[in-house]
Amino acid sequence: MVRDKETIAAISTPMGEGAIGIVRISGVYAFDIAGKVFRDPSGQRKRKLRPWGVRYGSIVDCRTGEYIDEVLAVAMPAPYSFTREDIVEFNCHGGTGVLTKVLETVIKCGARLAEPGEFTKRAFLAGRIDLSQAEAVIDVIRAKTDSARRLSLENLKGGLSSKVSMIRESVLGLLAHIEAAIDFPQEDIEVLEIQDMAEQAGEVISGLNSLINLGKSSRIYRDGVSVVLAGKPNVGKSSLFNVLIGKQRAIVTHIPGTTRDIIDDWTTIKGVPVRLVDTAGMRKTEDLVEKLGVEAANRQAEAADLVIVVIDGSCPVDDEDKDTLFRTVDKPGIIAINKCDLGVKVNENNIPPYAGVKKIIQVSARTGEGIDELEKALGELATTEIKDAGDNPVMVNLRQLEALENAMRSMEDALNILNSIKTTDLAAIDIQESLFWLDQITGRSASDDLMDKIFGEFCIGK
Amino acid sequence: MYDYDIIVVGWGHAGCEAALAAARMGANVLLTGSGWETIADMPCNPSLGGPGKAQIIREIDALGGEMAKIIDHTYLQIRLLNTGKGPAVHSLWAQADKKAYTAQMRKSLEIQPNLTLRVSHVERILINNEKEIDGIETEAGEAYRAPIIILATGTYLGGTIYIGHESYSSGPYGQPASVGLSKILGGLGFNLVRFKTGTSPRIARHSINYARTKEQPGHELPFGFSFETPGTRKNQLLCHLTYTTPETHNIIRTNLSAAPLYTGAITGPGPRYCPSIETKVMEFPDRDRHQIFLEPETRDGETVYLGGLSTSLPPDIQTELVHSVPGLEEAEIIRPGYAIEYDCLVPTEIYPWLEVKRIPGLFTAGQINGTSGYEEAASQGLMAGINAVLKLRGQEPFVLQRSQAYIGVLIDDLVTKGTQEPYRMMTSRVEYRLTIRQDNADLRLTDKGFDFGLIPEKRYQMFKEKRMKIQNELTRLKTTLVPGDKNTAKLLEKMGTTPIQTQTSLADLLLRPEVDYETLGIVDKNRNELPRDVLLVVEIESKYAGYIKKQMTQIERARRLETRRIPRDIDYSQVYGLSREAVEKLSEVQPDSLGRAARISGVSPADIATLIVHLETGNRKRKQDNGDNDET
Ligand SMILES: Nc1nc2c(ncn2[C@@H]2O[C@H](COP(=O)(O)OP(=O)(O)OP(=O)(O)O)[C@@H](O)[C@H]2O)c(=O)[nH]1
Ligand SMILES: [Mg+2]
DSSP: OGGGGOOEEEEOSOTTOSSOEEEEEESTTHHHHHHHHEEOTTSOBOSSOOTTOEEEEEEEOTTTOOEEEEEEEEEEOTTSSSSSSOEEEEEEOOOHHHHHHHHHHHHHTTOEEOOTTHHHHHHHHTTOSOGGGHHHHHHHHHHHHHHHHHHHHHHHHSHHHHHHHHHHHHHHHHHHHHHHHHHOTTSOOOOOOHHHHHHHHHHHHHHHHHHHHHHHHTTHHHHOEEEEEEOSTTSSHHHHHHHHHTSOOSOOOSSTTOOOSOEEEEEEETTEEEEEEEOOOOOOOOOHHHHHHHHHHHHHHHHOSEEEEEEETTSOOOHHHHHHHHHTTTSOEEEEEEOGGGOOOOOGGGSOGGGOSOEEEEOOTTTOTTHHHHHHHHHHHHHHHHHHHHHSOOOOOHHHHHHHHHHHHHHHHHHHHHHTTOOHHHHHHHHHHHHHHHHHHHOOOHHHHHHHHHHHHSOOOO | OOSOSEEEEOOSHHHHHHHHHHHHTTOOEEEEESOGGGTTOOSSOSEEESTTHHHHHHHHHHTTOSHHHHHHHHOSEEEEEOTTSOGGGOEEEEEOOHHHHHHHHHHHHHHOTTEEEEEOOEEEEEEOTTSOEEEEEETTSOEEEOSEEEEOOGGGTTOEEEETTEEEEOOGGGOOOOHHHHHHHHHTTOOEEEEEEEOOOEEEGGGOOGGGSEEEOOOOOSOOSSTTOOSOOSSOOOEEEEEOOHHHHHHHHHTGGGOHHHHTOOOSOOOTTSOOHHHHHHHOTTOSOOEEEEEESSSSSSEEEEETOOOOSOHHHHHHHHHTSTTOTTOOEEEOOOEEEEEEEOGGGBOTTSBBTTSTTEEEOGGGGTBOSHHHHHHHHHHHHHHHHHHHTTOOOOOOOTTTOHHHHHHHHHHHHOOSSOBOOOGGGOTTTTTSOSTTHHHHHHHHHHHTTOSOHHHHHHHHHHHHHHHHHHHHHHHOEEOOSHHHHHHHHHTTSOOOSSOEEHHHHHTSTTOOHHHHTTTOTTOOOOOHHHHHHHHHHHHTHHHHHHHHHHHHHHHHHHTOBOOTTOOGGGSTTOOHHHHHHHHHHOOSBHHHHHHSTTOOHHHHHHHHHHHHHHHHHHHHHTTOOOOO
């Protein structure tokens, strides 16, 4: 893996501040990684970023190709950078959610999340920072580590710690069974059968999985509630989007199929932070670009917390409207009957019963009619979302999420071995790795705990 | 002016290996012990090897030590354990003949040039005005002078034996304890801790009713512990197994008031992996039986060690206890079990090359460093012997890394973390188990042993030949391609595996779980006949290539810190930004590398980062002072 070459990445502007945020990547693979996520304005992948050039373009998810944000990319080759390594900086639109997304995809492409103060430390070790500043460097490292630790301690008081500890306990137990059998083959200790081990591994995986999901949902706190505008072309999604965020961000024309990509922005609605997403109108189309846009729209609608289904109230409800309603049936949300200034031809009876329980509100993006009612209803739904997340007080930051995901992946490897070649000492390597990642969250060291577990659980000794 | 280059005190397993290694490297060595018959004795279980320990014995052998060769020549029975698990954890185990082992070791010592043996009881360590080692003084008032001493006194150091309500000062087997030595060490400002271990009763062989026990035969194997051993000994002895009964457990429960472990007489912690039968019964009340291994101590002697029945109950209760076990109803106890408490050094006071930090020239090895087990002791003795000679020559110490050897893990754990109980090697302590195995100990360490002059030329040639064969075969497997044609498809089906679309290397086929080296022969007609030990390594290295690579990456990741040295004269209290706890711990342990520093509990990643910056600052200052200013 690229991992051991230690290309690091982090958000290098303070969280939640400023209109522009910077994600910085440093190390031998910085340019490679940047190349995987950066696209020029025509959507092309750039094989090589021009050193020192400032390039306009966008960041996409390196796995799904999904658009994340438009950025300015700056490439600084070694040894003329801050750390004297290759560095790429993405100047993003800011908003913690977007920055985190950019950072996430960079990490997926092989960078490692930088430790607190690591850029400064590298800069110092590379001779970039003057000797007289050494103490200042240490201060940076200490301050950042200490505040990070404080944060994680607060975090550990909450639900994450106890949940991770519970999972860790079963991982440890599983490992103890394997290790005890290896180290004490002459003892008649009752260790688990391979199938039972596999079953336990499976439980750990699903435990980790639900923790990861829980953690992801907790991001509502940080990222706000995501709300998607969905509907067939030309119903006025982009118009509503612009009204709700209070600026002319999305292009509006009378031509159906205007919006072809995902556009999102941040706003607060009735005091709740919301990430509003405008999408391409949902319809069957032969146009390749629009088709991709529609697919992305479907994905967005699926991933969103809430949905606003927009229907043109000046025409009867047709199959395309019904299709949108059908697709979003499981999502909590609102049905907005738009263009009510043109006279309303649609009422509740025209909405099919499978639309789910969604409040129906008549609005006009043009006159502003009903917008306040829409915001109010949206605010209420968003508050409920936040409250739901609040009942699961599991706050997971990106570092912890990375650790949880690594722990799960290693456990899956272990399960794979237990199911196929059934060699427990090989599985132990993966289980140990899984434990290592969990301990990145708990801050404990497994080796002593493992001994305790082995001797506590089994009667061993001649 | 010195009588010897090196004096080794104590001729248990550590002392013997230390003295032999040092003498073989050309030092003039005196080895002292307190009784002729206690040379390389096994006062506890008469067995060697098993998981973790077998690997150590193989490593001792690769470095030119003695243990493997002697056990191979003298064992009563040998078995390969863990064969149901992956080959990385296969472990040899042998029932030893303790009398034969002692005799053989004595012979090795006697014929060794540069080595003098002397029965004597050391009373005092002589220190000169410069606070350096100057020699020893014995109980009889003799003085021997040497600049280096290796202390390997085992349980003799301040030993107290407990049995029932009785307790008395003693080493094992009624040998006198070195009380004076503890005092001297204490006077030098050492922190001593007290550990405890137990032994089982020995019973008379003729009084055992073997019909009521279970037979445990040995294995026929094409190898032994030593590289030099081609196969298994003839005439292996049968061993036997029996179990405790509910009655046994009752006897223990009703007599707890007479058990020193439960009356509070014994305070030192005992090893958790070797609990007394009292502890087992009390801590695991659900178990209705525990194993008792009938371990013959010698081939034709009378004594049989009751493995698993370690106890310090009064002798009459021990008799009752033993008689409650099937097969032992009529057993005569020759020697009751006992618990022994003894002094250890706090091993964090020792450098990784086993020299005591506060007294240059004093090395310690074995139980005195807080370990338990013959193998653990022997390996430290060997390392201490080698390092003592390197010190004499003014050469860099020899330290094995955690990624190189079980011995490296053992010593690193001791000197970095210390230990709360007698330390026993276990494979689960080793993070790179798949890359450091029993089968590749020779590949890992023989070069080192040869460099020290501990491996004879002839054996080294044999070793190099083996290594070459392994390399050649691994390369051949990687470069030999099998075509993806119909014929091959048929053959692959015969092998019980799926067909290939394009031509594929033998090595890649071997990666498939269902294919092993033998079945691979179906598509690999041109292979040469290879010796078994070569095949073993080839098969493991190629079958587990993916995992080995994974582990190598981890090792590489760790190496960056391991190779960053910390100067010995560093004053942690002067390092800006270190936490108080880190200053304390680092000053106590004095780690020689950043990797070791990072393993100390209480030293955080931020402390390590701080330390890195500090070291770099020092480097740059030195460079500036030397005038080669390459700063921007
Ligand atoms: N009269 C009236 N016209 C509206 C209203 N909202 C939007 N329109 C018009 O409807 C047309 C389409 O509006 P858009 O906002 O681009 O619609 P859209 O749903 O984003 O369309 P696509 O991006 O093509 O899917 C434009 O000409 C708008 O001016 C409204 O409330 N009243
Ligand atoms: Mg639009």
